Amino acid sequence: MIRALHPVKPKLVVIGNGMAGARLLEDVLALDSELFDITVFGDEPYGNYNRILLSNVLNGSQDAKEIFLNSLEWYKENDITLHAGQRVTKVDREAKTVHAGELTVPYDYLVFATGSKPFVPPVPGTSLHGVFVFRTLDDCRNIANYAKGCKNAVVIGGGLLGLEAAKGLMTHNVGVTVIEMAPWLMSVQLDEAGGKVLGQTIEKMGITAKTGASTKEFIGHTQVTGVRFADGSEIPADMVVVSAGIRPNTDLAKESGLKCDRALVVDDQLRTNDPAVFGVGECVQHNGMIYGLVAPLWEQTKVLAKVLTGVDTVAAYTGSKIATKLKVMGVELASMGRISDLQSTDEVVQFSEPSRRVYWKAIIRDGKVNAACLLGDLGPADDLMRMFHAGTSAPERRLELFFSANTEKKETSLADLPDSHQICDCNGVCKGTIVKAINAGKCTLPAVGKATRAGTGCGSCKKLIKGLIEAVAGGVKADPSEGWYVPAVPMDKPTLVFEVKARGLKSVSAVLAELGTSEDEKSKAGLASMLKGLWGSEYIDERDARFVNDRVHANIQKDGTFSVVPRAYGGVTTADELIRIGEVAKKYNVPMVKYTGGQRIDLLGIKKEDLPGVWRDLGMPSGYAYTKALRTVKTCVGSEFCRYGTNDSTSLGIALEKRYQGFEFPAKVKLGVSGCPRNCAESTVKDVGVVATEGGEWEVSIGGAAGAHVRKSDVLCRVKTQAEAIKVIGRFLIYYRDNAKWLERTYDFVPRIGLEAIRSIIVEDSLGIGGDLDYEVEKTAAAYVDPWLERDYPVYAGQFDDARRISLPVLT
Amino acid sequence: MSQTIAPPPRFTTICEMHELPIGLGRSFRIGEQSVAVFRTRTGKVFAVANECPHKGGPLADGMLAGEQVVCPLHTFRFDSTSGECDQPGVCAVATFPVEVVDGFVRIGITA
Numbered sequence: 001m002i003r004a005l006h007p008v009k010p011k012l013v014v015i016g017n018g019m020a021g022a023r024l025l026e027d028v029l030a031l032d033s034e035l036f037d038i039t040v041f042g043d044e045p046y047g048n049y050n051r052i053l054l055s056n057v058l059n060g061s062q063d064a065k066e067i068f069l070n071s072l073e074w075y076k077e078n079d080i081t082l083h084a085g086q087r088v089t090k091v092d093r094e095a096k097t098v099h100a101g102e103l104t105v106p107y108d109y110l111v112f113a114t115g116s117k118p119f120v121p122p123v124p125g126t127s128l129h130g131v132f133v134f135r136t137l138d139d140c141r142n143i144a145n146y147a148k149g150c151k152n153a154v155v156i157g158g159g160l161l162g163l164e165a166a167k168g169l170m171t172h173n174v175g176v177t178v179i180e181m182a183p184w185l186m187s188v189q190l191d192e193a194g195g196k197v198l199g200q201t202i203e204k205m206g207i208t209a210k211t212g213a214s215t216k217e218f219i220g221h222t223q224v225t226g227v228r229f230a231d232g233s234e235i236p237a238d239m240v241v242v243s244a245g246i247r248p249n250t251d252l253a254k255e256s257g258l259k260c261d262r263a264l265v266v267d268d269q270l271r272t273n274d275p276a277v278f279g280v281g282e283c284v285q286h287n288g289m290i291y292g293l294v295a296p297l298w299e300q301t302k303v304l305a306k307v308l309t310g311v312d313t314v315a316a317y318t319g320s321k322i323a324t325k326l327k328v329m330g331v332e333l334a335s336m337g338r339i340s341d342l343q344s345t346d347e348v349v350q351f352s353e354p355s356r357r358v359y360w361k362a363i364i365r366d367g368k369v370n371a372a373c374l375l376g377d378l379g380p381a382d383d384l385m386r387m388f389h390a391g392t393s394a395p396e397r398r399l400e401l402f403f404s405a406n407t408e409k410k411e412t413s414l415a416d417l418p419d420s421h422q423i424c425d426c427n428g429v430c431k432g433t434i435v436k437a438i439n440a441g442k443c444t445l446p447a448v449g450k451a452t453r454a455g456t457g458c459g460s461c462k463k464l465i466k467g468l469i470e471a472v473a474g475g476v477k478a479d480p481s482e483g484w485y486v487p488a489v490p491m492d493k494p495t496l497v498f499e500v501k502a503r504g505l506k507s508v509s510a511v512l513a514e515l516g517t518s519e520d521e522k523s524k525a526g527l528a529s530m531l532k533g534l535w536g537s538e539y540i541d542e543r544d545a546r547f548v549n550d551r552v553h554a555n556i557q558k559d560g561t562f563s564v565v566p567r568a569y570g571g572v573t574t575a576d577e578l579i580r581i582g583e584v585a586k587k588y589n590v591p592m593v594k595y596t597g598g599q600r601i602d603l604l605g606i607k608k609e610d611l612p613g614v615w616r617d618l619g620m621p622s623g624y625a626y627t628k629a630l631r632t633v634k635t636c637v638g639s640e641f642c643r644y645g646t647n648d649s650t651s652l653g654i655a656l657e658k659r660y661q662g663f664e665f666p667a668k669v670k671l672g673v674s675g676c677p678r679n680c681a682e683s684t685v686k687d688v689g690v691v692a693t694e695g696g697e698w699e700v701s702i703g704g705a706a707g708a709h710v711r712k713s714d715v716l717c718r719v720k721t722q723a724e725a726i727k728v729i730g731r732f733l734i735y736y737r738d739n740a741k742w743l744e745r746t747y748d749f750v751p752r753i754g755l756e757a758i759r760s761i762i763v764e765d766s767l768g769i770g771g772d773l774d775y776e777v778e779k780t781a782a783a784y785v786d787p788w789l790e791r792d793y794p795v796y797a798g799q800f801d802d803a804r805r806i807s808l809p810v811l812t
Numbered sequence: 813m814s815q816t817i818a819p820p821p822r823f824t825t826i827c828e829m830h831e832l833p834i835g836l837g838r839s840f841r842i843g844e845q846s847v848a849v850f851r852t853r854t855g856k857v858f859a860v861a862n863e864c865p866h867k868g869g870p871l872a873d874g875m876l877a878g879e880q881v882v883c884p885l886h887t888f889r890f891d892s893t894s895g896e897c898d899q900p901g902v903c904a905v906a907t908f909p910v911e912v913v914d915g916f917v918r919i920g921i922t923a
């Protein structure tokens with residue numbers, strides 16, 4: 001038969017470009033990439049992203065870019081027409097067309113994948129400013145932005161999503177109260193006892209939970225100011241996130257005359273009552289069930305892809321058993337079946353350990369695990385889930401449900417799992433698929449993730465994947481790019497340093513030209529820092545390799561103005577200095593004058609063109625508050641004035657700051673010195689901390705932090721004199737500078753290298769490099785020049801200039 | 813739908829080439845329009861609106877990643893030719909034609 005040159009392909013149209021819609025396309029393409037002419041409509045103006053990671057975006061642990069599954073390019077590459085930001089408003093089933101705005105698109109097969117929308121209870125005040133729902137990337141951005149000005153946030157709904165939202169809000173420094181109508185939290189997944197345990201855990205984290213409370217009204221004129229309850233009580237709130245459940249998006253399906261109950265009704269082939277129209281995801285109801293988690297969607301899209309492509313027209317979806325592992329606010333939770341569904345003949349096996357906030361419960365029906373919840377410790381979760389999915393009999397001694405009789409069996413169980421066993425529930429990836437990827441050489445977590453997506457969802461299966469890599473490939477190989485100093489040069493730091501020295505590369509552009517594979521801003525800044533340390537005064541300083549902060553020696557603010565933090569050695573100042581700072585603040589109309597947490601004064605909101613004048617009038621050196629360098633040395637008063645002090649902490653602090661000012665590092669470095677073990681300068685949460693002992697010695701510790709990441713520093717050594725302290729700290733700082741990865745703070749560096757190893761190199765000089773380190777300190781200290789002196793000698797055209805005004809010629 | 817034909821841009825001299833720092837940007841206000849003008853290490857000069865479509869960041873203060881500008885506020889990237897953003901869902905930034913004549917940099921602004 002002669003095939004037509006341009007056969008007319010059947011047209012597949014998908015409404016909804018969320019997790020189910022996009023996954024369906026992937027499944028269809030995998031079975032037959034040529035079959036259909038595909039068009040997708042998505043209400044959201046993006047490609048497809050992983051909705052379940054929005055919680056991470058809200059709490060800042062992931063960037064919005066990292067959660068995209070299918071970029072706009074992906075659609076182009078696969079010849080799929082994506083109408084992003086286009087809402088389908090009408091389906092004409094007679095004419096077989098869908099309509100979105102001006103657009104009319106014909107279809108042969110139509111799929112509804114419209115997902116759900118948040119349910120907002122019908123109470124007054126839901127349209128006030130500051131009332132949000134939590135469903136989309138835009139919601140996430142809006143919540144995060146609004147939270148900046150807020151003190152009290154209220155989350156309506158104590159389910160999974162509400163708690164995720166609460167946790168996200170916590171990271172934005174607002175007080176959070178969670179309101180739940182049921183008598184306990186997560187009433188769907190947990191029973192009362194479990195809910196109470198969870199309640200205690202989250203209260204410990206600083207979140208207030210108010211259960212058994214029914215919201216009556218959001219109060220406020222234009223902005224929300226509080227929440228009122230049915231019992232008349234009120235709490236203040238300057239923002240509210242409503243997370244009171246979801247409702248399937250069925251309006252369009254209903255208007256098109258499709259059969260809907262609580263959701264769009266589909267059969268085992270995911271077909272609606274119109275044979276050309278199908279449905280998948282949260283918007284459908286199958287066998288009376290609506291699913292609100294992703295795992296069932298993967299099963300649905302697989303079946304539908306087979307049906308649509310004709311690979312298996314009688315493939316059947318028979319419903320999903322719901323078992324999930326979740327991480328709620330850092331609390332591990334596994335839930336399978338419906339714990340609230342208890343019959344009189346059921347057996348209940350329960351274990352709790354209140355001090356560790358562990359709670360396990362399983363419901364046995366007909367000798368099999370019918371439902372279970374585990375909270376706080378997921379030890380037995382994998383075994384229970386296997387029993388639950390496979391429907392095998394529960395152990396005779398019910399105790400062994402939780403406490404397996406032979407622990408050895410656990411070790412081997414990973415290898416024994418059938419290939420069809422699902423490892424990653426978030427993305428529906430089975431063991432067999434992962435093993436195939438590992439055998440194809442993907443021996444790192446990111447590589448497996450890239451090849452199969454396993455582990456890229458909530459991350460709770462990463463341990464299992466690691467185990468598989470170990471079992472199959474005999475060990476997890478480090479991802480090579482993980483070791484690179486910067487992304488644009490595929491080399492670890494020692495190799496890079498060697499090459500740079502061997503080839504005499506003294507500028508960033510030279511390194512990129514000879515060794516680089518691309519050019520990006522992060523790599524340029526990282527290389528600049530490294531080369532400066534390496535070549536000292538021979539370094540060829542190219543200003544385009546610096547971030548704006550490092551070009552104008554001030555910290556850019558959200559409105560494009562800058563902040564100026566002059567150095568106050570050891571946090572000590574004088575009356576004259578304070579007067580000068582005050583006068584500068586007046587002269588330049590500085591909108592905010594603030595003490596920093598680093599014991600110095602910050603002048604915020606200064607225009608770029610005013611920077612040279614401000615610095616000149618201050619007559620103080622730069623505090624390097626804008627860059628990867630020594631920031632502050634925080635000190636306590638110490639023995640000079642304090643009743644308890646055993647050592648002179650201020651003078652050591654000042655000496656340290658004078659010695660190490662201007663030293664640049666892979667990340668910022670903060671020091672602290674305290675005059676006695678009371679440690680008022682909080683020195684044990686600094687990159688380098690020094691605390692005087694009762695005996696009058698100095699205890700030096702390293703690798704501390706107290707920001708988003710909190711780590712108590714590790715004690716490196718004790719020394720008797722200030723001079724010794726200064727010396728050993730210098731050695732550590734240079735060692736860190738030369739061996740850390742770009743942007744690696746000491747709190748990651750110290751554990752990575754190991755305290756023992758560092759101590760032997762720095763204190764015992766086991767490598768014999770002590771003299772070299774001391775020399776580097778000398779050299780770097782000698783090279784220090786206050787960058788603010790550039791006020792009189794701008795280094796490049798327009799460094800401190802405002803926009804140059806050009807008038808347009810008058811049009812004739 | 814009838815197509816409206818945009819008037820051709822009018823080129824205005826804004827500075828000499830050496831007044832543009834190498835590998836960096838500089839801001840200009842041409843009439844009412846804020847423009848960020850960049851000169852790459854390979855010698856290309858290009859111009860975009862000096863206001864990030866995301867949150868209004870001053871793009872002239874950004875760094876270059878090849879022929880893309882990286883906004884200094886949240887590191888969204890914009891292509892020097894098309895103005896397109898690397899972030900899904902963010903509008904492209906306006907770009908302006910540039911010509912260099914006898915060492916003078918001229919920008920085309922449609923007034």
Ligand SMILES: Cc1cc2nc3c(=O)[nH]c(=O)nc-3n(C[C@H](O)[C@H](O)[C@H](O)COP(=O)(O)OP(=O)(O)OC[C@H]3O[C@@H](n4cnc5c(N)ncnc54)[C@H](O)[C@@H]3O)c2cc1C
Nearest residue numbers: 016018019020043051052087088114115281282292293294
């Ligand atoms: C913050 C958050 C965290 C979550 N965490 C988890 C988790 O840890 N584990 C888990 O299993 N599940 C989790 N879920 C649930 C999971 O995200 C959903 O089950 C899944 O996204 C449902 O996929 P879907 O494709 O059916 O719907 P969606 O992903 O919502 O996609 C539907 C899409 O269709 C679009 N659309 C709707 N109507 C139209 C129209 N008329 N025209 C054009 N487009 C339209 C919508 O804009 C939307 O983009 C979470 C959900 C949220 C919001």
Ligand code: HEM
Nearest residue numbers: 555565596597598599600624625631632705706707708709
């Ligand atoms: C890009 C991100 C960041 C910027 C722009 C920034 C900026 C600043 C500035 C300008 C100061 C005052 C500086 C000074 O006096 O030296 C400061 C202080 C501080 N920052 Fe950050 N910071 C950032 C990230 C972080 C992170 C991730 C942490 C925690 C790990 C942190 C913890 C602190 C602490 C504890 C202080 C008080 C000490 C001090 O004043 O120096 N910051 N930050």
Ligand code: SF4
Nearest residue numbers: 636642645675676680
């Ligand atoms: S750490 Fe000791 S010396 Fe320093 S202020 Fe506190 S009590 Fe006084």
Ligand code: FES
Nearest residue numbers: 864867869883886
């Ligand atoms: S303002 Fe430019 S990236 Fe946010």
